[in-house]
Amino acid sequence: MTTTVCRFTMQQPIIANEGILMDLKKLAKRAFWTLVFLFPFFWLVFTDEGQRFGDVLLLKLTGREEVRINFDELYPSVTEAQLGQVWPDLEFQCQDQASAFGSRLCATDIAAFNKIPSRYVTFFFADERLQAMKIGYQRAYHGAITAHLDGMLGAPMMSSRTDGDGVYQWRAGGGIVVMPQEKLGKNDEPALLWLAKSG
Numbered sequence: 001m002t003t004t005v006c007r008f009t010m011q012q013p014i015i016a017n018e019g020i021l022m023d024l025k026k027l028a029k030r031a032f033w034t035l036v037f038l039f040p041f042f043w044l045v046f047t048d049e050g051q052r053f054g055d056v057l058l059l060k061l062t063g064r065e066e067v068r069i070n071f072d073e074l075y076p077s078v079t080e081a082q083l084g085q086v087w088p089d090l091e092f093q094c095q096d097q098a099s100a101f102g103s104r105l106c107a108t109d110i111a112a113f114n115k116i117p118s119r120y121v122t123f124f125f126a127d128e129r130l131q132a133m134k135i136g137y138q139r140a141y142h143g144a145i146t147a148h149l150d151g152m153l154g155a156p157m158m159s160s161r162t163d164g165d166g167v168y169q170w171r172a173g174g175g176i177v178v179m180p181q182e183k184l185g186k187n188d189e190p191a192l193l194w195l196a197k198s199g
Helices: 002-046 049-059 082-084 139-153
Strands: 066-069 093-101 103-113 116-126 129-137 156-160 166-174 175-180 193-196
Touching: 082 103, 082 116, 103 129, 116 139, 129 139, 139 166, 139 175
Parallel strands: 066 103
Antiparallel strands: 093 103, 103 116, 116 129, 129 193, 156 166, 166 175, 175 193
């Protein structure tokens, strides 16, 4: 009888320890799966890269495409016909329309420009030669666009507009890339331009 009681009392701590270990394993498993499900949410909502990815994904769900542009490959010799060859997935709407950059343009809505959420891209032609390209991007990504161009084209040159606000300029291909400096005014459109060199 005494031996049986001793065995019983010795087994109780062992069973209790096993129960604690089981509870800890369950807790660890729950914590792991919670992190697995929460990390993507945290990344999408609280990081710049995640927000950018989410914005591009939402825009792609509307049927828009991402466009990749290497400014060093832009020259006046680029023709309207070549747009469809370089970006076959984009549906350009081309028409005769007089502007400061020529007499004809081709435009399309886009989801992103070089992985940065954007709104549209427009190519301007005169005498079948590319004169300018304009990319409209989302205002929240003005700094990201500037940093992207710095990495792609190097440090910008500075200049001033007639209204006193500064603009960045980068030499690229057969022209220059121009965009407003860091702070956009309420009336400033978030857009950058590639302009062909004259002459």
